[in-house]
Amino acid sequence: MTETVPAQRDASMALQKKILGEHYHALAQAPETGAKTAYTFVPGNLTELIRSFDMLPVLPEINALQSGMRKQSGDFVREAEKLGHSEDVCTYVKCDIGMLKGGNIGPTGEHIPDPDLLLLSYTGCFTFMKWFELLKQEYDCEIAMLHVPYQGGGEITQEMVDYIVRQLEESVIPKLEKVTGKSFDEDAVSERLALSAQAEEDFVYVLESAKHRPSPIDGYFGGVFYIGPIFSAFRGTQAGIDYYQALRSEVDARIAAGKGPVTPAGEVTDERYRLVVEGPPNWTHFREFWKMFYEENAVCVASTYTKVGGLYDRGFRHDPSKPLESLARYCLGCYTNLNLPQRVDLISDYVREYSADGFLINSVKSCNSFSAGQLVILREVEERTGVPGGFIESDLVDPRYFSAANIKNRLESYLQMIEQRRQPVGATG
Amino acid sequence: MASTVEELVARAEALALDVDLTGVAAWKEADPARRVVGYLPVFVPIEIITAAGMHPVGIIGGTDQVEIIRGDAYFQSYICHIPRSVVELGLSGRLDVCDGFLFPSTCDVIRNMSGIWKLEFPDKYVKYVDVPQNFDPEIGGNWWRHEITSLRADLEKLGEIEITDESMWTAIALHDENRRLLRNLYDLRSERPWLAPTSEVYLMQRAGLVLPVQEHNELLREYTEAATNSDRPLMDNSRIVLAGAFCEQPPLGLLRTLERAGCWIVDDDLLLGPRMITEPIIDPEGPVGDPVDALVKAFLDKAAAASFIYIDEKVKGAELADMVDKRQAEGVIFAAPSFCDPALLDRPMLARALDERGISHISMKYSENTGQFQTIREQAGTFADALKLWSDA
Structure with missing residues (x-):
């Protein structure tokens, strides 16, 4: 395959770019329009609730990864380190701090307003708590904490749900009311949850389309675009529904035509390797990273990263009949809130369900929530599924931790190993 | 005859450096019904382990004594050192004496280790202890009450015993005394650090990780008295x-x-966990009400x-x-x-x-x-x- 410039894109990507652009523009206009903003996180986000108060969500993780893709994160990270932030800690946090100090200019080049509320949904990642404690020192605004218990015992219990619902009722919603001056409207939340559930159906359809051979999508590199609206600001919106309907139609057309996924260099026409991937991608060299896969005709058919904002493909849907309980169960079910045995089960199931040839872990330095235990996951999944596991290392948004030659070497060796295992016994010299 | 400071420090150092947990093993061997529960840093409601008649053991890794052979294969280079040495201790059999393990909500690494333990040591009792991040007595307090109550039930099952309220209050009193003695020792060190330097005070604390609380209390009393009465020169x-x-x-x-x-x-x-509660849990008038409520209130108000x-x-x-x-x-x-x-x-x-x-x-x-x-x-x-x-x- 020969790479072409500019990169090829699906029509749905253009639609996504449009709605994201509109969202960032609305944020930039907030000081004039009077719209209130809530900074919050992707896993365990309460978008429907936030939107029911007519607030605009800002996702600092998304800003950080966008800065990574725009090659700005390196400077932001270094700026934060100059201010005393350790080189050892999460680069999303440092990128965000650096961006803040540089004027908080968003991916569309417009200013992102200061938060009216820091909504700390503490789901699946300890660093989130520290992140917003740090931001609390930077902004004069309200802060609300939502503690989401970890699934240490491997299940969601009623006590966990009740604990979260009580926090929503007694702590989070009063803060939203205080900041906006509006009253909580449960029906408005339910209406939005119903919209979310519609989009979630189409989203799952798209993810599961990768069970086809050839897969019409790349469930990791392409997947990060597919999760964009539903993991960020567009759950519970008509724009979100429109995007996923358009995406589903596009995928249907690809399935009917027997086509592979679209990559920046064109379609994968000869699917050679089907991989399940664990861990977030690297953002600073995203396209270069993806190229290493599609040049080898390796397609990622499923990934865990596309589940950090919810495990919809395992059956979860937002339920308008029980709005707060549904939000609680959503928060509890996000991928990094699963314990390690659950993660092993999930990845092993993906390997089987998606007929994968192997599974690969991209271990990122920044994220202990993902990374601590991945080497155990590697061994366990190999043992249970019999397919070979691969392991590469990079980082989220610190370009200093992306070693292209090392990653390419490891990936090529890994794919060769898969190839060798396909040979009949005695066929290799 | 009372022990000298040097003798007490030597005893504490031997205990602190006992990564093979030989003392704990000896305690357990004395009675087949005895159980040992290990806990990782930082904070667990240690009183419940003591109330169950079990031996709480603080697991803080292999420090600089244990060569990491297999532990490094479990963690990437950018993850801190303690999990790899704890895994090393586990895989080398040094933690076999423990019947159960508590992994508190300290960070994502300790949290994920609870899952590693479930996978690697499926015959052991493992619990992730999720401390509340909401401090309303009716919300976070209820959550913590639930965590403590479920831990209590789990340990009853593990030990095939009943943990009575009376044994809970007795355990709380012992740990209140332990914390009081530690606070006293810290006060002495602050007032006259040349009498009780950190290199010794720390060993006294570390010894408490592998001693039943009653024995640790006695050690702390002896050392504090001996250090107070020593004639070390002011520096x-x-x-x-x-x-x-x-x-x-x-x-x-x-x-x-x-x-x-x-x-x-x-x-x-240093070793903050056993000292996390900064004031007595039991009121000056004595135990009142439900001991679980007292533990909940202590975390919410006195941590x-x-x-x-x-x-x-x-x-x-x-x-x-x-x-x-x-x-x-x-x-x-x-x-x-x-x-x-x-x-x-x-x-x-x-x-x-x-x-x-x-x-x-x-x-x-x-x-x-x-x-x-x-x-x-x-x-x-x-x-x-x-x-x-x-x-x-």
Whole structure:
């Protein structure tokens, strides 16, 4: 395959770019329009609730990864380190701090307003708590904490749900009311949850389309675009529904035509390797990273990263009949809130369900929530599924931790190993 | 005849360095019904283990004594050191004496280790202990009550016993006494650090990780009395507070190096877990009501500030700055383990709070098996000299 410039894109990507652009523009206009903003996180986000108060969500993780893709994160990270932030800690946090100090200019080049509320949904990642404690020192605004218990015992219990619902009722919603001056409207939340559930159906359809051979999508590199609206600001919106309907139609057309996924260099026409991937991608060299896969005709058919904002493909849907309980169960079910045995089960199931040839872990330095235990996951999944596991290392948004030659070497060796295992016994010299 | 300081320190050091848990094994062998429950840093409601008649054992890794052979294969290079040495201890059979393990909500690494333990040691009892980050008695308090109650039920099952309210109150009283003795010892060290230097006080604390609480209380009483009555010469070092070492522990050599460099450590967050509750849980009038409620209230109202507990309405760093004032310290040394998210993410906020109060500070990193202290000695020595020359304290 020969790479072409500019990169090829699906029509749905253009639609996504449009709605994201509109969202960032609305944020930039907030000081004039009077719209209130809530900074919050992707896993365990309460978008429907936030939107029911007519607030605009800002996702600092998304800003950080966008800065990574725009090659700005390196400077932001270094700026934060100059201010005393350790080189050892999460680069999303440092990128965000650096961006803040540089004027908080968003991916569309417009200013992102200061938060009216820091909504700390503490789901699946300890660093989130520290992140917003740090931001609390930077902004004069309200802060609300939502503690989401970890699934240490491997299940969601009623006590966990009740604990979260009580926090929503007694702590989070009063803060939203205080900041906006509006009253909580449960029906408005339910209406939005119903919209979310519609989009979630189409989203799952798209993810599961990768069970086809050839897969019409790349469930990791392409997947990060597919999760964009539903993991960020567009759950519970008509724009979100429109995007996923358009995406589903596009995928249907690809399935009917027997086509592979679209990559920046064109379609994968000869699917050679089907991989399940664990861990977030690297953002600073995203396209270069993806190229290493599609040049080898390796397609990622499923990934865990596309589940950090919810495990919809395992059956979860937002339920308008029980709005707060549904939000609680959503928060509890996000991928990094699963314990390690659950993660092993999930990845092993993906390997089987998606007929994968192997599974690969991209271990990122920044994220202990993902990374601590991945080497155990590697061994366990190999043992249970019999397919070979691969392991590469990079980082989220610190370009200093992306070693292209090392990653390419490891990936090529890994794919060769898969190839060798396909040979009949005695066929290799 | 009472033991000398030297004898007590030697005993504590032998206990502190007993990574094979031989003393704990001997305790267990005395009665086949006995059970041992290990807990990782930082905070678990240790009273429930004692109330169950079980031996709580603090597991803080292999420090600088254990060569990591298999543990490194479990964790990437950018993850702190304690999990790899704990895994090494587990795989080498040194933790076989433990029937159960508690993994508290300290950070994502300790949290994920609970899952590793479930996978690697499926025959052991494993619980992730999720402390509340909401401090409303009716919300976070209820959650903590649920966690404590489920732990109590689990230990009843593990030990095939009933944990009565009476045994709960007895255990709470023992640990209240333990914390009182530790506070006394810390006060002595702050008032006359040359009598009870950190290199010894720390060993006394460490010994408590592998001793039944009654025995530890006796050791603390003996040492405090012996140290108070010793005639060690006054040394005019700089007075500093050590912060950031609440989970993975620095090697003993590092603490000794700081003292040799001219620093009296007059307060710290070393081995914070057993000292997290800063006031007696039992009211002066005696036990009243439900002991679980008392434990819940203690966590909500009497817990020390810590990185792994949400700051909520409090001011980040205020407690550390207050500690500096209370101990009449001249500066703070941030000593955090490499790759320790809670300590390192907190550090800029704590530093800011100190700056606002005009308190000097320096930072350094270590891992539990750090073996070279020359740079640390130079850094700490320079800091101590600077404090002596230019501090107002």
